Amino acid sequence: MPDAEQPQELPGRLLTDPEMIDACRVRDFSKVFRLVKTKAGIYPSTIARRCDLTPSRVGEVIAGQRKLQHMDVIERIADGLRIPGHMLGLARRSWETPQVLAVVERETPQVPRTEPQESASPPGPDVDGILALATRTSLSAATLEAFRSSIEDYWRRDDQHGGEALRPAIVGQLRYVVGLLKENRPPSIQKGLYGIAAELARLTGWTYFDARQDNQARAYFTQALQLAKGIDDRQFMANVLACMSLQATYQDKPADSLALVTAAQDQARSAAGTTPRVLSMLSMREAFAHAAIGNQAATHRAIGEAHRHFEQIKSSDPDPSWVTYFDEPKLIVDTGIAHGRLGEAKTAEPLIADALRREDRTNQRGRAFHSFWLARTQLDQGKLDQACHTATQALEPASAVASERVSGHLREFYGQLAPHRQEPVALAFEARLRELLPPVSGQLHP
Structure with missing residues (x-):
């Protein structure tokens, strides 16, 4: 044009x-x-x-x-x-407006010295301008800690309720923090702000990924990667690349998944002080990628590496806050899922069941997602009654969290019941599925 x-x-x-x-x-x-x-x-x-x-x-x-x-x-x-x-x-x-690390579209508004004049370029939502005007003071380490605390709260609420309702607040805070980066700050404060912006961008990408809006998710993951690169935070870059690897796995792009997690491991190994917990998490993501490809030997090797790194964890390790979720039940359930992806249902079932018994009950999405995988491994072994019972149990937490990713998996499970559609247990599951997870607009159950 x-x-x-x-x-x-x-x-x-x-x-x-x-x-x-x-x-x-x-x-x-x-x-x-x-x-x-x-x-x-x-x-x-x-x-x-x-x-x-x-x-x-x-x-x-x-x-x-x-x-x-x-x-x-x-x-x-x-x-x-x-x-x-x-x-x-x-x-x-x-x-x-091109900015290397920003989602905002303009410079942060300056406090007018005379009567307010109409901006020549489009400002963002009114609240952003108000907040920007109200923060013309120096930031302290306590302010950064408050930001980090709010991010941890967002993650907790995301586990419990899903990210759909949280996203506007998270995006608004991201835009606000990026605006603060344009002002002159002491190096330690500026570096802290970059890290917070990177975490907010990754969280935003996660909420889009969980909603199965992959283009938006990838855009925010990419932005998080750029922000972390700006302060050479290689551990966090590894974390973002691991998220992108997981996304590629679910998009049925196993080669991309493996390339991304390999890059994540390279970043982590080149960083000073990378903890065993981070390396364990990355090895498990590698196992997912190999399992998606169908490489049994490589999957088993990566699972072994994940467990070896996990055994080296010490309570005194300076783990980043974003990896603390990767505890023993998470290691076990992910091990089971990796085996399940390979079709090794008999090995996978007891691992996933054990992790579910130990998992935090407030993590609604995690319980629903892991119950789906347990049901899938049971169905793969011909245990129809158990599989339908487990999948029915997954519907309750799934209905309590806004996660199209989880809902989609449970609808996919119903599709896998096609050969048994007239069995009483399958009919009972279908009735409960339609009751608790009605199809979204324009979408029908399988």
Whole structure:
């Protein structure tokens, strides 16, 4: 497209209009298009051309006769009309103000010395500007600790309830912390802020991964990697790469998964002070990748390495907070899952069952996910009654947590029951599945 036809940014007054913000938040494109027409002078024919839509389709949307829900269409609208990604629940768009490590789209607003003037560039949500104005004071180590405490709380609540409801708060805090990075700070404070921003970006990526929104997840994982690289935190870079490896495993991209976890291990080994717990976790992710490929010998070797590193853990080890979740029950259940991925159900079943008995009952997603794997290994051995009973037990915690990843696995389990669909235990599971995990809009149970 010639430069003269490049889309121009929408007026700041429109992007900060509460009506526009609300319409974008709920993706009401009928209202978005009307506001763009009336307040920015961009008519439907131009909207259609910019967003690669037909004029008739735009007209139907404005008239309320059609809904736009496909992610690729929403991304085209964001890019064509220059609506910042965060307003539509998307990752930061490539055309937004380039900043090496930021998800914000502009410089943090400065305190005006005279009467306030309308910003020439689109500011973010009102709350971001207010918070930025309210923090023109020096930050202390205690402030950084407060940020870290909030991140730990986010993770706990994510385990209990899922990340869907938490995501707006996490993204807002990420944007806020990145804004703080633009001010001059003492090196120790600046490094701490980079680390906090990296953790928030990884957490955001995780919530998208758990929602099975893989493009957004990868974008935030990549950003977390960049932030950690900015302060040469190689252990955290290894952690992010391990997350991306796990994502690739679930996307059925085992070669990518293995490449990413190998890079993670390289980063961890090159870092000073990498703890045995971190190395154990990474070895287990390697085992997942090999199991997805179907390489039995390599999977068993990686499992052995994970257990060898775990045996070297000492209570005095300076483990990063982000790896403390990898305790003995987690090691055992992941060992079982790796065997299960290889089809070694007889070996996997007692390991997963033992870990479930010892697992923290407040971790709703973990219990549902691991129960699914236990049911799958039981079904693989022909234990239909046990498998359906276990899967039914998984439905209760799964219904308490917003995790499309877990819900999707339980629907997949129902699909695996196809040969036994008329058996009473399978019918009972189906009835409970429909009761507790009704299909999302536009999706049917298998």
